[in-house]
Amino acid sequence: MxxxxxxxxxxTAIEFYDFFIYGTAAALVLGPLFFPTFSPLAGTLAAFATFGVGFVARPLGSVLFGHIGDRRGRRPVLIGSLLLTGLATVAVGCVPTYESIGIAAxxxxLVLRFVQGLGLGGEWGGAVLLTAEHAPAERRGLWSSFPQIGPPIGFLLANGIMLALSATLTDAQFAAWGWRVPFWAAGVLAAAGLALRGSLAESPDFLRVREHARVPLVEVVRDHWRLVLLTAGALAVGYAVFYAVTTWSLAYGVERLGVSRTVMLACIMAAVVVKGVLTPVVAVLGDRYGRRPLCLLGCAASALWMFPMIALLSTGEPLLMFLGFVVAMVAFITMFAVIAAYLPELYEPRVRCTGAxxxxxxxxxLGGALTPIVATAVAHGEGTPWGVAAYLTGIAVLSLGCFALLPETRPVRKAVPATG
Structure with a gap:
């Protein structure tokens, strides 16, 4: 195990590195380099729009790779998704700017971001299911949390490289070639990931299925559509909070508050470190007390914290911004540490890869693609962007209602009869 x-x-660390590095670049440099004829605000919105395309592609990737996972096994999904995302990320680092090739840039x-999203749409299902389906039932939350530690590691690696380049290069050097380096590094990481995954054993749950779904998506839509909609609505707040902190706030802090790139990246990265450390701790609590109660608690905490977080961000003070970010990340991981065990348990094995x-x-x-775009548009005026806080709070309330309608899935230990 x-x-x-x-x-x-x-x-998951490697694949989310690929995905996150694009979000950081969109917040910092892609607007002026690829949309120079736009105003600064419009350029940032356009860059975030290409960022959002990756999220639109992810459900399509989950259908494609979910079909493979439910028909051919979880292992092929891990190899194919990693290869696709890695190649697309390296290619992004090679795209000429608008100044060189015009509208083609x-x-x-847009195309490469879409391909990234396709790959990542398959990654989460394959990695989580392979781990969850091997794990003993009483420790499934703990073991399934390991793939969930991958995203914060990928985020820290991506932003750590960006932070180092931002601190050591001039603005001209960073804009000319420095931002491309993290994308090129994805090729090395993808090769290492493929070598590591090549010898993994297939999932026992998949091998036990006697008759695999012929078209898994059809069965999911026909028999589990309500469950799919509820899980999507429930998870929206986690995405919204995470990308509000890691992507929108980065652009807002640099462009509107005048905080340096280095300071903003450091505050965000420190909060993500706390999130990563707490992930297995919260997962153990999920094994003991259940998945659903922690999800409800995380949603409620998110709903209560969005207005204080925006107020702390608006001060521009590093310690206060970090406080706002870290509490939001704790609320986020209270939900998402147990999701890797919760979602597979909600679906039957024959369509689990596709459904989950x-x-x-x-x-x-719902939460990740729209949040940076909506938040940037809402926050364009003067003063504290309370509209962003209201938007995030509304998503949290929606997710709270969806979690309330989902069942608990934690396996109940059978009592051992007394002897004597």
Whole structure:
């Protein structure tokens, strides 16, 4: 289990590195480089729009790779998704700017971001299911949390490289070539991930299924559509909070508050470190007390914290911004640490790869794709962007209602009869 969990963690870290590095670049440099004829606000919105395309592609990727996972096994999903995302990310680092090839530049970005999203749409389902289906029932939450530690590691790696480049290069050097380096590094990481995943064993749950679904998506839509919609709505707040902190606030802090890139990246990264450390701790609580109660608690905390977080961000003071970010990340991980065990338990094994992945990635469209765009548009005026806080709070309330309608899935230990 430790070897399997480590391989799943490494793979999700690499794939989310690929996905996150684009979000950071969109917040910092892609607007002026690929949309120079736009105003600064319009350029940032356009860059975030290409960022959002990756989320739109993720449910399509979950359908494609979910079909493979439910028909051919979880292992092929891990290899194919990692290869696709890695190649697309390296290619982004090679795209010429608008100054060199005109309108073809943003169009190429759009296509490659879409391919990134396809790969990541398959990654989460394959990595989580392979780990969850090998894990003993009483410790499924803990072992399934390892792939969930991958995203914060990928985020820290992506932003750590961006932070180092931002601190050591001039603005001209960073804009000319420095931002491309993290994208090129994705090729090395993808090769390492493929080597690590090549010898993993297939899921026992998949091998036990006697008759695999012929067209898994058809069965999911026909028999589990309500469950898919509820899980998508429930997960939307996690995506919204995470990308409000890690992507929108970065652009807002640099462009509107005048905080340096280095300071903003450091505050966000420190909050994500806390999130990563707490992930297995919260997962153990999920094994003991249940998945649903923690999800409800995380949603409620998010709803209560969005206005204080925006107020702390608006001060521009590093310690206060960090406080706002870290509490939001704790609320987020209270939900998402147990999701890797919760979602697979909601779906039957024959359509689990498709159902869990589609629900998870539709939540990304609702919460992740729209949040940076809506928040940037809402916050364009003077003063504290309370509209952003209201938007995030509304999503939290929606997700709270969806979680309330989902059942608990934690396996109940059978009592051992007394002897004597």
């Amino acid at each position: 430790l070897r399997l969990a480590a391989a799943s963690l490494a793979g 943003p169009l190429l970005l 992945a589609v629900g998870y990635n539709l939540g990304g469209v």
